[in-house]
Amino acid sequence: MRGTCCAWCCDPRRPRSPRPGAARSPSGSAGPCSSSSPWSRCSSSPLPPGAPTRRRSSSLVPKRYKDIVGDGGSNIEGQVSEQHARLHARLAEVRAVVAVVSGKGGVGKSSLTANLAACWALEGRRVGVLDADLNGPTMATMLGVRGRRLVVGAEGVTPPEGALGVRVMSMDLLLPSDDAPLIWEAPTQAESHTWRGAMEANALREFLADTAWGALDVLLLDLPPGTDRLVTVASLLPVLSGTIVVTIPSDVSHLVVRKSITIAAQTKAPVLGLVENMSGLFPGPSGAELAREAGIPFLGAVPFDPALAAAADLGEPLVAAAPTCEAARALTAIARTVAAALARADVPSSRAPRPA
Amino acid sequence: MRGTCCAWCCDPRRPRSPRPGAARSPSGSAGPCSSSSPWSRCSSSPLPPGAPTRRRSSSLVPKRYKDIVGDGGSNIEGQVSEQHARLHARLAEVRAVVAVVSGKGGVGKSSLTANLAACWALEGRRVGVLDADLNGPTMATMLGVRGRRLVVGAEGVTPPEGALGVRVMSMDLLLPSDDAPLIWEAPTQAESHTWRGAMEANALREFLADTAWGALDVLLLDLPPGTDRLVTVASLLPVLSGTIVVTIPSDVSHLVVRKSITIAAQTKAPVLGLVENMSGLFPGPSGAELAREAGIPFLGAVPFDPALAAAADLGEPLVAAAPTCEAARALTAIARTVAAALARADVPSSRAPRPA
Numbered sequence: 001m002r003g004t005c006c007a008w009c010c011d012p013r014r015p016r017s018p019r020p021g022a023a024r025s026p027s028g029s030a031g032p033c034s035s036s037s038p039w040s041r042c043s044s045s046p047l048p049p050g051a052p053t054r055r056r057s058s059s060l061v062p063k064r065y066k067d068i069v070g071d072g073g074s075n076i077e078g079q080v081s082e083q084h085a086r087l088h089a090r091l092a093e094v095r096a097v098v099a100v101v102s103g104k105g106g107v108g109k110s111s112l113t114a115n116l117a118a119c120w121a122l123e124g125r126r127v128g129v130l131d132a133d134l135n136g137p138t139m140a141t142m143l144g145v146r147g148r149r150l151v152v153g154a155e156g157v158t159p160p161e162g163a164l165g166v167r168v169m170s171m172d173l174l175l176p177s178d179d180a181p182l183i184w185e186a187p188t189q190a191e192s193h194t195w196r197g198a199m200e201a202n203a204l205r206e207f208l209a210d211t212a213w214g215a216l217d218v219l220l221l222d223l224p225p226g227t228d229r230l231v232t233v234a235s236l237l238p239v240l241s242g243t244i245v246v247t248i249p250s251d252v253s254h255l256v257v258r259k260s261i262t263i264a265a266q267t268k269a270p271v272l273g274l275v276e277n278m279s280g281l282f283p284g285p286s287g288a289e290l291a292r293e294a295g296i297p298f299l300g301a302v303p304f305d306p307a308l309a310a311a312a313d314l315g316e317p318l319v320a321a322a323p324t325c326e327a328a329r330a331l332t333a334i335a336r337t338v339a340a341a342l343a344r345a346d347v348p349s350s351r352a353p354r355p356a
Numbered sequence: 357m358r359g360t361c362c363a364w365c366c367d368p369r370r371p372r373s374p375r376p377g378a379a380r381s382p383s384g385s386a387g388p389c390s391s392s393s394p395w396s397r398c399s400s401s402p403l404p405p406g407a408p409t410r411r412r413s414s415s416l417v418p419k420r421y422k423d424i425v426g427d428g429g430s431n432i433e434g435q436v437s438e439q440h441a442r443l444h445a446r447l448a449e450v451r452a453v454v455a456v457v458s459g460k461g462g463v464g465k466s467s468l469t470a471n472l473a474a475c476w477a478l479e480g481r482r483v484g485v486l487d488a489d490l491n492g493p494t495m496a497t498m499l500g501v502r503g504r505r506l507v508v509g510a511e512g513v514t515p516p517e518g519a520l521g522v523r524v525m526s527m528d529l530l531l532p533s534d535d536a537p538l539i540w541e542a543p544t545q546a547e548s549h550t551w552r553g554a555m556e557a558n559a560l561r562e563f564l565a566d567t568a569w570g571a572l573d574v575l576l577l578d579l580p581p582g583t584d585r586l587v588t589v590a591s592l593l594p595v596l597s598g599t600i601v602v603t604i605p606s607d608v609s610h611l612v613v614r615k616s617i618t619i620a621a622q623t624k625a626p627v628l629g630l631v632e633n634m635s636g637l638f639p640g641p642s643g644a645e646l647a648r649e650a651g652i653p654f655l656g657a658v659p660f661d662p663a664l665a666a667a668a669d670l671g672e673p674l675v676a677a678a679p680t681c682e683a684a685r686a687l688t689a690i691a692r693t694v695a696a697a698l699a700r701a702d703v704p705s706s707r708a709p710r711p712a
């Protein structure tokens with residue numbers, strides 16, 4: 001990779017010389033990739049009227065694997081095609097893939113994921129959970145499989161099962177210690193931001209394709225914070241059955257979650273609905289109102305209960321540990337609503353049959 | 357950019373053919389970049405004993421701007437050098453740059469940042485805040501400058517000032533509406549994960565270099581969730597004076613925050629200490645204990661108070677809105693401890709003099 005500012009600098013089909021009237025940074029000198037500068041969004045941008053800020057010409061579409069000529073013998077197109085085929089074959093045994101998203105961190109995405117998985121497992125469904133938060137993985141803790149050894153067999157890597165039978169794959173199972181952060185192996189970590197996203201997408205693709213998930217009724221994906229992550233995950237999947245968006249009752253959370261709803265609505269998968277976590281903890285705006293404004297279903301509000309966090313720390317989701325408490329009952333109702341939505345004919349799924 | 361799996365595939369100095377004994381994915385076929393496969397971290401990895409899993413040879417260092425020969429006339433090295441020089445000149449007027457990090461989302465990084473900024477502004481210090489969370493920006497809301505128009509002048513973009521005089525720059529000031537997510541302009545969004553990190557780093561570099569911060573006693577950087585983000589931000593700065601790490605009292609949070617402490621300790625900047633937010637809300641482990649185990653200062657515990665979130669939603673930090681409440685007093689004490697640490701001779705800073 002040449003340069004570090006963006007992928008387009010090295011596209012041989014990109015015009016190399018500064019274009020007349022191209023966006024310039026406020027100090028007057030055109031920075032690299034200035035047409036994608038954040039300042040081009042500024043209402044008082046120094047752009048001349050009519051200056052081009054988007055390049056949509058079909059002649060500027062970047063190269064993909066299939067366009068590579070002369071790959072030095074690595075057969076990268078063959079390798080990638082093989083991995084895609086493996087991923088498709090693996091997920092053909094999974095009836096529904098559901099992503100739990102928020103954009104905002106700390107609103108209880110992982111807690112909701114663990115409790116949905118536990119609810120469905122308690123009802124006899126075959127459930128898998130992929131912890132798509134590679135840098136801050138928590139699903140192994142919350143589902144009670146931390147420290148379990150991964151076994152590689154002929155079918156792939158066997159995901160450990162928690163007490164309820166939920167199959168879990170998480171980067172947490174691959175890191176050597178609690179305080180070890182995820183650092184990608186590379187000759188240098190300098191300017192690692194240029195390849196971090198590609199490494200993460202590749203790891204998620206391998207987690208999906210190489211884990212021996214077996215036949216599943218549902219595979220839940222617990223996404224990291226960041227409104228942009230759903231785009232990456234959706235691009236890796238042959239079918240995404242739906243997304244569940246999570247918020248808490250604060251203006252600050254709603255501001256970020258609104259952006260995530262926009263992104264979720266742009267994927268091909270239906271937005272199954274919005275969940276409000278930590279209900280009653282803040283005097284903030286209503287999740288039901290946000291769902292109504294955004295035109296998506298409101299799945300329910302989960303009252304704040306410190307026992308939820310305590311149960312997560314102990315690796316036993318609250319719906320299993322204390323199924324009659326108010327928060328657990330709210331979570332169970334949400335799980336049933338989502339299951340009913342997934343059973344509808346208009347929700348995309350693979351062809352694998354459900355258990356009797 | 358060729359291919360999408362990682363930056364190294366196209367490095368002309370990387371060996372192209374599969375190496376004997378190189379890491380292979382569990383299904384037996386070597387995926388792209390298999391030496392960086394997540395499975396190479398697996399304890400029962402199918403790697404033969406002694407197989408190479410790291411390539412540290414100096415002959416494999418990737419290219420950087422200065423190595424580019426024949427850039428097609430774009431003079432990318434000149435452009436980047438000029439931007440770096442502008443950034444250095446801008447930050448020479450800033451006495452201290454402090455990053456607020458966590459790794460975990462939703463632990464109150466932004467709330468702490470807003471209240472530290474407000475405390476210092478109330479004491480007469482010149483304070484700037486850069487919202488480094490491009491996808492989930494909240495600082496404009498929390499510091500009361502949402503919807504303010506950015507003005508471009510001869511010196512750069514003037515950051516809006518809140519009621520307390522804190523200068524704020526945030527992607528939120530550049531997005532057209534609440535529900536508009538940040539989407540980088542590009543000929544296609546397909547496989548955007550390959551260039552997202554580079555785009556984000558470039559935007560942060562421009563925010564730092566092109567904002568007319570003026571002379572500041574301290575510039576606070578509010579980082580997004582993700583243990584990897586501090587590396588990017590630190591690489592953009594000539595001097596990082598220190599990091600403040602934030603947690604909440606739960607095992608799940610501590611698990612992620614431990615990784616962030618490891619990353620923070622690896623930067624050249626001192627770890628100024630750990631703050632425990634939402635103290636008393638969960639029956640979880642102690643932040644003071646985590647700080648002791650990690651060998652970093654414990655800056656204090658901020659008791660949970662829903663008024664903190666309410667004040668953030670209203671754009672007036674709690675230390676200004678209700679300075680005598682317990683949470684505000686804890687935040688003020690933390691701000692004073694950090695200010696004292698920044699005044700120490702061993703904390704890196706630029707040469708700009710402090711106000712009398």
